[in-house]
Amino acid sequence: AQSVTQLGSHVSVSEGALVLLRCNYSSSVPPYLFWYVQYPNQGLQLLLKYTSAATLVKGINGFEAEFKKSETSFHLTKPSAHMSDAAEYFCAVNSGGYQKVTFGTGTKLQVIP
Amino acid sequence: DADVTQTPRNRITKTGKRIMLECSQTKGHDRMYWYRQDPGLGLRLIYYSFDVKDINKGEISDGYSVSRQAQAKFSLSLESAIPNQTALYFCATSDLTSGGVETQYFGPGTRLLVL
Numbered sequence: 001a002q003s004v005t006q007l008g009s010h011v012s013v014s015e016g017a018l019v020l021l022r023c024n025y026s027s028s029v030p031p032y033l034f035w036y037v038q039y040p041n042q043g044l045q046l047l048l049k050y051t052s053a054a055t056l057v058k059g060i061n062g063f064e065a066e067f068k069k070s071e072t073s074f075h076l077t078k079p080s081a082h083m084s085d086a087a088e089y090f091c092a093v094n095s096g097g098y099q100k101v102t103f104g105t106g107t108k109l110q111v112i113p
Numbered sequence: 114d115a116d117v118t119q120t121p122r123n124r125i126t127k128t129g130k131r132i133m134l135e136c137s138q139t140k141g142h143d144r145m146y147w148y149r150q151d152p153g154l155g156l157r158l159i160y161y162s163f164d165v166k167d168i169n170k171g172e173i174s175d176g177y178s179v180s181r182q183a184q185a186k187f188s189l190s191l192e193s194a195i196p197n198q199t200a201l202y203f204c205a206t207s208d209l210t211s212g213g214v215e216t217q218y219f220g221p222g223t224r225l226l227v228l
Contacts, residue, residue, distance in 0.1 A: 009153060032214050043117075043203055043219035044156075051214045090155060094215050100146075100171070101207075101217055105155035 002027045004091045006104035014112050019063075019078040021107050023091030026072065033074040034092040034101070035065055044090060050074060061085070086111045116140045117220040119204050125226045126194050134189045134223050136204030144207040145187040146217070147171075147179060149200040156203065162187055194227045201225075 007022040025031055032051055036044040048059025055067045061084075065076045076089060091104040117138045126132050136145065143164045148156040148171075158171030160179040168181055176198060180188045191198055204220040 034216070036217075036219075041222075043221045044205075044217075045219065046216055049214065049216060092217075100158060100161060101215060103148075103156040105153060 002031065002093045002095045002102050004033075004093045004102060004104040006089075006091050006107050008107055009105065010108045010110065012110040012112055013081045015083055016080050019076070019081045019085065019109065021076040021089050021091075021109065023065075023074045023076065023104060024072050025074060025091075025093045027093055027095050029095050032094045033065075033067060034094070035059065035063070035074075035076050036090045036092060036103075038088045038090065038106075040087070047076070047089070081109075081111045083111050083113065085109060117204060117206055117218055119202075119220040119223050121223060122221065123224045125228065127228050128193075128195055130194050132191050132194055132225075134191075134202055134204075134225070136187045136189070136220055138185050138204075138206045138218075138220075140206050140208070140218060141184070142206040142208050142218075143184065144209065144215070145181065146205040146207070147177075147187070147189045148203045148205065149173070149198075150203060150222075151200050159189065159202075191225075191227075194225075196227045199225060199227045 003026045005024045034049045035047040038044045050067045058064045088108045094101045146161045147159040162168045162181045178190045202223045205217045207217045
């Protein structure tokens with residue numbers, strides 16, 4: 001069985017401040033982990049993915065995430081928030097093979113000018 | 114042109130009506146999915162298909178049916194729409210790399226309102 005938990009359905013940060021979106025996973029095997037972003041009125045697009053090659057994963061738009069097995073976490077960070085980062089972010093897990101991807105419930109990021 | 118397209122983008126229908134949402138992809142992927150998105154619930158899987166001859170129920174398939182007409186086309190039907198099927202519906206495709214990593218690619222969504 002696999003699952004992800006996103007802590008905080010809404011997060012607000014000031015423009016220029018650190019962005020931290022939390023994701024914890026559960027998987028019976030080493031997982032593949034993803035962050036997707038959904039801008040208003042659009043579909044989801046891949047931000048970054050962890051495939052066991054490196055624990056620190058860099059994605060698009062300056063985002064990165066670190067896989068921490070001991071904490072079963074895959075938190076998303078960005079050093080300095082930009083107004084254009086306002087969106088909903090989804091963490092997802094896949095245990096590989098014929099397992100389906102399981103999505104978290106999403107975190108809406110608000111960036112305050 | 115978009116790799117994954119959905120039609121219609123918006124639809125208003127009445128309770129009891131049958132409607133079909135269509136999805137087409139030009140990515141050449143075998144795997145296709147239908148999700149619905151509701152506020153606070155994230156994405157929930159309705160149906161998925163790993164190839165043209167393989168169709169499987171997801172976690173919330175009741176009240177829905179699908180048809181995989183070709184590798185590139187996957188349609189979702191609501192046989193008799195009800196108000197709690199009001200949601201944002203997404204189609205997605207995926208590839209499975211040789212390393213076993215599956216990345217999903219999403220369409221723009223169909224916003225459905227059932228009155």
